[in-house]
Every structure is written in structure tokens, then in C-alpha cells.
Amino acid sequence: MIFFLMALLLHIDIVSTAIDSQYCSEKVTIVHIVVCLKQVPDTTEVKIDRKTNTLIREGVPSIANPFDLNAVEAALVLKEKYGATVTVISMGPPQAKEALRRAIAMGADQAILLSDRSFAGADTLATSYTLAQAILKLQDAGGVDLVLCGKQAIDGDTAQVGPGIATRLNLTQLTYVSKIESVDADGKHITVERKLENGVEIVRGNLPALLTVVKEIYKPRYASLPCLIESLAYEPVVWNAKQISADSSQIGLEGSPTWVETIFSPPLREGGVILNPGDENYDKEFSGLIDTVKKIVAEERSKLVCS
Amino acid sequence: MNRIEFDVVVVGAGPAGITAAYLLAKEGLKVALIERGEFPGAKNVMGGQFYSYPMRDIIPEFWEAAPLERAVSEKQLWLLSRESKIGFSYKNPQFGAPPYNAFTVLRAKFDRWYAEKARQAGVVIIPETLVTGIIKKGTQVIGVKTGRENGEIYADVVVAADGVNSLLSKYAGLHGEIESRNVALAVKEIIELPQGVIEDRFQLEKGQGVTIEFMGEFLKGMVGTGFIYTNKTTLSVGIGCLLSDWVDNGVSPYDLIEDLKSHPVVRPLLQKGTVKEYLAHLIPEGGYRSLPPLYTDGMLVTGDAAMLVNGLHQEGSNLAIMSGKFAAETILEARKAGDYSARTLGAYKKKLDESFVIKDLKKYSNAMPLLENNRHFFSTYPRLLSDAADEFIRVDGVPKKKKQRMILKGIFKRRGIIGIIKDALSAWRIVK
Numbered sequence: 080m081i082f083f084l085m086a087l088l089l090h091i092d093i094v095s096t097a098i099d100s101q102y103c104s105e106k107v108t109i110v111h112i113v114v115c116l117k118q119v120p121d122t123t124e125v126k127i128d129r130k131t132n133t134l135i136r137e138g139v140p141s142i143a144n145p146f147d148l149n150a151v152e153a154a155l156v157l158k159e160k161y162g163a164t165v166t167v168i169s170m171g172p173p174q175a176k177e178a179l180r181r182a183i184a185m186g187a188d189q190a191i192l193l194s195d196r197s198f199a200g201a202d203t204l205a206t207s208y209t210l211a212q213a214i215l216k217l218q219d220a221g222g223v224d225l226v227l228c229g230k231q232a233i234d235g236d237t238a239q240v241g242p243g244i245a246t247r248l249n250l251t252q253l254t255y256v257s258k259i260e261s262v263d264a265d266g267k268h269i270t271v272e273r274k275l276e277n278g279v280e281i282v283r284g285n286l287p288a289l290l291t292v293v294k295e296i297y298k299p300r301y302a303s304l305p306c307l308i309e310s311l312a313y314e315p316v317v318w319n320a321k322q323i324s325a326d327s328s329q330i331g332l333e334g335s336p337t338w339v340e341t342i343f344s345p346p347l348r349e350g351g352v353i354l355n356p357g358d359e360n361y362d363k364e365f366s367g368l369i370d371t372v373k374k375i376v377a378e379e380r381s382k383l384v385c386s
Numbered sequence: 387m388n389r390i391e392f393d394v395v396v397v398g399a400g401p402a403g404i405t406a407a408y409l410l411a412k413e414g415l416k417v418a419l420i421e422r423g424e425f426p427g428a429k430n431v432m433g434g435q436f437y438s439y440p441m442r443d444i445i446p447e448f449w450e451a452a453p454l455e456r457a458v459s460e461k462q463l464w465l466l467s468r469e470s471k472i473g474f475s476y477k478n479p480q481f482g483a484p485p486y487n488a489f490t491v492l493r494a495k496f497d498r499w500y501a502e503k504a505r506q507a508g509v510v511i512i513p514e515t516l517v518t519g520i521i522k523k524g525t526q527v528i529g530v531k532t533g534r535e536n537g538e539i540y541a542d543v544v545v546a547a548d549g550v551n552s553l554l555s556k557y558a559g560l561h562g563e564i565e566s567r568n569v570a571l572a573v574k575e576i577i578e579l580p581q582g583v584i585e586d587r588f589q590l591e592k593g594q595g596v597t598i599e600f601m602g603e604f605l606k607g608m609v610g611t612g613f614i615y616t617n618k619t620t621l622s623v624g625i626g627c628l629l630s631d632w633v634d635n636g637v638s639p640y641d642l643i644e645d646l647k648s649h650p651v652v653r654p655l656l657q658k659g660t661v662k663e664y665l666a667h668l669i670p671e672g673g674y675r676s677l678p679p680l681y682t683d684g685m686l687v688t689g690d691a692a693m694l695v696n697g698l699h700q701e702g703s704n705l706a707i708m709s710g711k712f713a714a715e716t717i718l719e720a721r722k723a724g725d726y727s728a729r730t731l732g733a734y735k736k737k738l739d740e741s742f743v744i745k746d747l748k749k750y751s752n753a754m755p756l757l758e759n760n761r762h763f764f765s766t767y768p769r770l771l772s773d774a775a776d777e778f779i780r781v782d783g784v785p786k787k788k789k790q791r792m793i794l795k796g797i798f799k800r801r802g803i804i805g806i807i808k809d810a811l812s813a814w815r816i817v818k
């Protein structure tokens with residue numbers, strides 16, 4: 080653990096020197112940002128159908144996936160900084176327009192709904208394919224520098240769609256981004272902070288890139304009244320399967336090899352130990368902890384030897 | 387920047403506001419409906435039985451499309467002593483067929499559906515927006531302020547439909563803080579049970595429902611009632627008592643609802659149910675005497691904001707709809723006359739006065755003060771009645787004649803002959 084932290088610190092150190100050296104003039108470098116946004120049932124109301132092990136979405140109010148709104152906000156901040164255009168896309172039924180309008184109220188430039196009966200029943204594989212096809216179309220129309228997604232959707236919690244799109248489109252994949260440090264002046268690289276379980280990692284990657292963001296990145300803004308009212312009348316563009324040249328075997332139910340065996344809540348993970356150098360038994364507890372760690376390491380090692 | 391202007395701004399997307407907005411948009415007016423909740427209904431709570439009149443005049447055969455729970459074909463009143471109950475029931479299967487008398491509803495779903503109708507009629511629904519003040523020009527209300535950036539919005543006339551403890555009427559100086567004896571605090575739980583279990587337990591035909599009202603010792607002498615309403619796959623279980631009584635008695639609503647739920651004759655109805663939601667809301671129950679002024683220059687006050695609730699009959703949402711309808715009619719007339727001052731808007735009050743809304747509230751205008759001063763109705767009498775029933779039904783070798791004498795003796799000892807005559811008189815004055 081300690082070694083790991085040290086390694087991490089060292090890593091951060093190295094990267095941040097790298098950043099300093101090229102953090103100078105800021106020209107317009109990001110021209111077009113695409114944000115993927117999903118409409119999800121409000122999970123405070125989600126029910127599971129015990130027979131089919133799928134989510135019951137009927138009658139449950141839908142909201143824009145909260146992490147996706149963080150992504151929209153990040154895109155808007157970049158828009159303000161670099162003058163980029165922000166396009167929001169969503170795959171879903173016509174009702175998903177409501178979630179898209181929310182992004183428009185916040186300040187996104189345009190919204191596209193991918194809607195077609197044949198998209199229904201998609202798992203993460205088919206969803207990432209469908210979204211990737213739409214992004215391809217946007218790329219062909221004039222390029223996409225950055226794709227932003229929420230870290231995961233709160234209904235399925237898979238966190239697979241963003242990485243799926245990145246892989247399909249061969250974009251640099253940067254997940255769990257908590258901060259966008261900078262975009263290179265030449266428009267070739269982006270530097271971000273990734274929030275990991277054990278700390279923070281600063282990474283530089285090539286553009287175009289796909290980022291999935293955590294909520295710490297930016298709090299979604301509260302739209303002004305004129306923007307909100309204007310958005311209520313906004314009609315998103317709708318693209319169907321044909322319009323994104325989708326291969327029918329890769330979309331919807333047909334393109335979805337996933338089946339759900341069971342759904343259950345995992346047991347709560349226990350919290351870690353916090354030792355405070357000011358505490359009375361600090362020394363004792365600290366050496367006790369070190370002993371435990373040593374023991375675990377020894378055990379793991381012996382397992383390796385055996386196999 | 388351009389001013390945001392509408393013909394009418396309605397504040398609050400409950401039954402009152404949605405009705406006014408819907409009817410005005412249908413006549414071609416440009417209407418904004420502002421709601422603080424994430425969507426209309428998100429924050430709304432009700433028992434609730436929703437009377438089909440006057441909704442059925444506004445959207446004919448609304449039951450074909452609206453998300454309703456069950457058609458109420460039976461109404462029960464249970465008087466609870468500590469360990470037993472005496473029940474009264476009226477069941478009429480005709481209430482379970484068109485045009486229906488009442489439905490149980492879950493307002494989060496119902497209001498959302500109704501608001502969507504309004505949106506289709508052309509209403510601009512502005513969600514997640516809190517109205518924080520009114521804009522006046524002289525004495526005339528000409529718009530409202532909201533909590534959003536550049537949040538002023540102007541209109542010929544504003545409809546306050548912002549529910550109990552209306553901020554808008556306060557801002558307009560129509561009333562001050564409402565008195566705690568003029569509002570009830572209601573708490574309720576939504577308890578989930580399979581549809582079949584509910585129908586078996588409450589002996590219901592498919593799709594039909596029952597409402598049960600409770601009075602008795604569990605209320606600890608407070609003025610109020612408990613209730614169970616059957617929904618499709620849930621029960622609404624709750625208690626409403628005067629806010630002043632909760633405060634004076636220092637009883638926690640949560641404890642009281644637990645007492646009701648664990649009562650020996652109530653418990654079996656709830657067995658194996660899981661609590662899904664816990665909600666609390668105020669109900670303006672002050673009745674006729676507590677009505678604030680209902681209009682001013684450029685503004686009309688509707689529904690709970692106007693304290694239009696008939697507590698004894700659990701009528702609130704239907705009165706809200708009626709007032710929303712009258713508000714819309716009045717605004718159309720004012721538009722024709724080109725005058726939105728109090729002089730023209732006064733027609734609203736007249737319409738209400740001439741309808742069942744104010745007539746009913748007037749009829750019961752003595753009820754609240756009387757009930758407040760005579761708490762025996764809520765606890766002593768349920769106790770006495772159940773003692774009497776117990777004595778009469780129990781076979782234990784005591785001759786019936788003697789039992790009758792014992793019953794009467796018990797009653798007079800507990801309340802006294804003068805007390806009983808006084809109570810009978812007040813009961814008569816309440817319902818006459």
C-alpha cells in the first residue's frame with residue numbers, strides 16, 4: 080500500500096513537470112465536443128422484476144443521468160474557454176428528448192436523439208456501437224475532438240458504454256476524470272486528473288479522446304429562466320438506424336449478447352482503518368497494522384510459490 | 387434583454403394550477419405554469435381520494451386515460467378503542483362504474499399526467515423553478531420573480547395555485563402566517579403489498595377500492611383522523627391532526643402512525659407490507675372562517691392557497707379544480723373587458739360563493755371550532771361505544787337487562803348527562 084502510494088506520488092510528480100513545460104499560450108484547439116447523455120429511471124424508485132431480472136421502468140419518473148450532466152457541464156466550461164460547439168446525443172425512446180432539452184437549457188448547442196424501434200433492448204455492446212456510429216457520422220461531417228460521458232449510468236452502473244465507444248472509434252480512453260487540467264496549444268494532447276480508489280492520477284493523452292467523468296469535475300449549472308424557456312420548445316434532431324448506417328445485427332436486442340443471470344446488492348465493504356499520529360496508542364496500532372500487512376503479503380506470496 | 391411575457395402566469399402545478407392553465411391554453415392564451423418540483427406532482431402528497439366531479443367536466447371520461455389507482459366503491463369509518471373497533475360501512479358497487487364517485491390516486495403520477503394534457507394544450511410548463519416574489523406596478527400584480535438568473539416573468543394576470551401556506555398571497559399582502567389551528571399536519575406511509583393480497587384482505591372486486599377513516603383513542607385526544615386508502619399495489623396509511631394539537635401534545639407523528647399500524651385490528655391489514663415512502667404535508671382545514679381574500683389587482687388565489695378544503699369530507703383536490711376552473715373563466719371575462727383590476731376579478735369570488743365550494747364550507751363553518759373545543763368525539767365516544775358493544779356481545783351469564791343498565795351507567799359516568807346533551811347539540815350544529 081505504502082509503496083503504491085509512493086509510486087503514485089512519484090508518478091504525479093513526473094507528469095506535472097511535463098505539464099508545466101507546455102502550459103503556455105492558449106489558441107482555439109477544441110472545436111467540437113460530443114456529450115453522450117442517457118435518460119434513466121430515477122433510481123430512488125427503481126424496482127426489479129423478480130421473474131425476468133430486468134428493471135421495471137414503467138411509471139418510474141425519468142431523469143437525465145446525473146453523471147452525464149456533469150459531463151455536459153464540463154463540455155460547457157470547455158466551450159466557454161475554447162469556443163467549441165457542444166453536441167449532445169442520446170439513444171432512447173422519444174421521451175428522452177426531455178433529458179436532451181435539459182442539456183440545451185444549460186447551454187449545449189444542439190441535441191440529437193438516436194431513436195428507432197430496432198435500437199430497443201440494447202445492452203452495453205449494442206449501445207456503444209449505436210452511439211459510436213452516430214459519432215462517426217459527426218466526425219465525417221466535420222470532426223469531433225472530444226467525447227464526454229458520465230462515469231456510469233445510475234440504472235445499470237456498468238460503466239462500459241464510454242470505454243466501448245472509445246475502443247470502437249479508436250479514441251484515447253480516459254476514465255473517471257475529476258479534472259481537466261489543460262489542452263495543449265497544438266490541439267494534440269489533453270491532460271486530466273483521474274480519481275481512483277487509492278488516490279489521484281494525472282495523465283496526458285492524445286486527442287481526440289473520450290473522457291468519462293466523475294461528479295467532482297463540475298457541478299451542473301442551474302439554467303437561467305430565458306434559456307430554460309427557450310429549451311422547452313427545442314426539438315432535437317432524430318436519427319434512425321438507417322441515418323447512422325447501423326448494421327442491423329449489431330443494434331438492439333439482436334446485437335446484445337448479454338443476459339442477466341441474477342441481480343443482487345453486493346455486501347457493504349467495510350471502512351478502512353484510520354490512524355492519527357496524535358493518538359495515544361498510535362505507535363502500537365501502527366506496528367500492528369504493519370504486521371498484518373506483512374502477514375497478508377507473506378500469505379499471498381506463499382500462494383504464488385505453490386501454484 | 388427582452389422581457390419574458392405571457393398572458394397568464396400560473397404558479398404551482400397541483401390540481402388548481404393545472405386546471406386553470408389547461409383551460410386558458412385551450413382558449414388560445416399564452417400561459418406559463420411554474421412549478422418548483424422536478425416535474426408536476428413530484429412534491430405533491432394526498433391521501434388521497436380524488437372525486438370524479440368536477441374533473442369529469444374538464445376532461446370527459448378522464449378515467450379512460452389517467453393513471454388512477456382504484457375506483458372507491460366503499461367508505462368505512464372505524465371507531466377504535468385500545469383493543470377493539472366498531473365499524474360503519476357504506477358500499478355501493480355503482481360507485482365502481484362510470485361516472486364513478488371517487489378514485490384513489492397517487493399524486494406524483496396523476497399530476498404529471500394532467501400537466502402533460504396541459505402541455506399538449508399549449509401551456510409552457512417551467513419545472514424546477516421556485517417563485518420567490520411578485521412584481522407589482524402600483525397595486526397591480528404584473529408578474530413574478532423566480533430563483534433563476536434573469537428570472538422575472540410578466541403577465542396580465544397571475545394565478546396563485548401554490549398550495550397551502552401560499553407564499554404568493556403573503557407577498558401580495560392577502561394574508562399573514564397561517565395559524566397553526568387552521569392547518570392539519572398529515573403524515574402518511576405508502577406500504578407495498580401484492581395486488582391480489584390487497585383485494586383479498588379488503589374484499590375488493592378487481593380494480594375497486596375502499597377508504598377507511600379511523601377515530602379513537604390512538605389520537606390521544608387530538609382533533610384529527612387516521613386513514614387507510616387502497617391503491618393498486620400499495621396502501622396509503624396516515625394520520626392528520628391539527629398542527630396546534632401536535633405541538634401542544636408533543637406527540638411525534640412517526641410514533642402515532644406506528645401506534646395506528648400496530649393496533650390489534652389494524653395490524654392484520656398491513657401484515658407483510660413493506661414501507662416504500664414516508665411523506666408529510668399540511669392541509670388547510672380552518673374552513674370558511676379562515677378564508678383569506680381570494681383576489682387582488684392582477685392576481686387570483688386558488689385551491690389550497692385559498693384554503694379551500696372541506697376537511698370533514700376529505701374534499702380538497704376537487705375544490706382546487708373547481709377554483710382553477712372559475713379562475714380561468716374569470717380571466718377570460720377580464721380579457722374581454724380588458725381590465726384585470728380587482729373590480730373585474732371579483733367575479734371569481736362570486737362564482738365560488740354561488741357554487742357548492744363555498745356553500746359547503748359555510749355549512750361546516752362551525753365544525754372546526756366545535757370539534758376543537760370538544761375532543762370527546764375523537765376519543766371518549768369511540769371508547770364508550772366499544773365498551774357498550776363489548777358488554778352487549780360478550781356472553782358471560784349476566785342477564786341482558788342488567789347489561790343494558792351497566793352500559794348506560796358506564797356512559798353517564800364517563801361523560802355525564804349534561805355533557806352528552808351538549809355533545810349531541812354540537813354534533814347537530816356541525817352537520818345541520
Ligand SMILES: Cc1cc2nc3c(=O)[nH]c(=O)nc-3n(C[C@H](O)[C@H](O)[C@H](O)COP(=O)(O)OP(=O)(O)OC[C@H]3O[C@@H](n4cnc5c(N)ncnc54)[C@H](O)[C@@H]3O)c2cc1C
Nearest residue numbers: 398400401402422433434435517549572667689690702703
Ligand atoms: C395527507 C393528505 C391527504 C389528503 N387527502 C385528500 C383526499 O383524500 N381528497 C382530496 O380531495 N384532497 C385531499 N387532500 C388535499 C389535497 O391534496 C389538496 O387540497 C390539493 O392538493 C390542493 O391542490 P392545489 O393545486 O391547490 O395545491 P397543491 O396540490 O399543493 O399544489 C401546489 C403546487 O405548487 C407548487 N409550489 C408551491 N410553492 C411554489 C413556489 N413558490 N414556486 C413554484 N411552485 C410552488 C408545489 O410544488 C405544488 O406542486 C389531502 C392532503 C393531504 C396532505
